[in-house]
Amino acid sequence: MNDQTFSLQPFPSTKSLPKLKIAGNIARNGNKLAIRYLLKGDLKEIAIAPLSNTRSRKHELWKDTCFEFFVSIKDSLRYWEFNLSPAGYWNVYRFDAYRQEMQEETAFTILPFSVQNQADGLALVLEVDLNKIVSAEQEIEVAITTVIKHRDGEVTYWALTHRGAEADFHLRDTFIIEL
Template sequence: MSPLVLHPSCAPGPARAITATISPTPSGCEAVFRLTGEIGAIVVPPSKPCERRDNLWQTTCFEIFWQPLDGAAYREFNLSPSGQWAAYDFDAFRQGMRDAAVGAIALACSHDGEALVLTASIASDLPRPARIALNAVVEIADGTKQFWALAFPEGQPEFHAEANRTLLVN
């Protein structure tokens, strides 16, 4: 599991640590996100039907950015503890956004007072080799948000920045 870091502009809060792992599969990838802390003080979206939904990043959500090494285009996945998901393709940095073709996404989420674990199985055409970013938005009960990533560029939190894509997958 790779540790995510809290963006320097975010105050510490009930989320104490987040780790994530991703593994390519013949049909796409599998990922696991583990958030530890005071789960009762974090907004955890209630369970809903597993379906595509926009704007999941506005509350607690986990994200994967997948970019082939040979180009500027990339795919973004938003994975909600609710079971809902989104997938978008971009031609370049925040350009040409459109829904991505996805075969299927299966999400499982469990949590207790100290840990929340989201497991994702994604069937999608994901070219390799690729650079990967693993990120999280954590909404605290008071409405503030924390931003977590493997790495951040200078300045405000920007999950679309190539600087976040520090994992290499062959």
């Protein structure tokens, strides 16, 4: 098993950012990928939709508070974007190359994740079988990101690293975790 911890950084901004911390861990055991996000801080400043009883696919989750990660096969242009809303919605998109040919990834019909409100924050935990998109022998590269929508409508972008002049989670040199 390959288990790594992470801490996300906000894209630099001239505006004041809420006092937040986004951290967690990611592990790959065989071809099961487990990721745990911990969002801590002043959550009353963040727009978080109430948890829905329905776990369903929904588009454009990145317009609101959304936990995301990107998976690519090492040395391949193709990659997948996973979106997880703390409200319980999800989606997965496949790209053939950098922002090219975005398609909903139909190999996934459900993403089994849980959201727990904690005294000092929120935890989101997902375990997903990658066999539908990659083989267990293939090395993968992962980018971990989060979009935070503030109550005032401002949006901030958090990632392991930011490499562009603007926040861009699709840049392949930000896929820095190897599993």
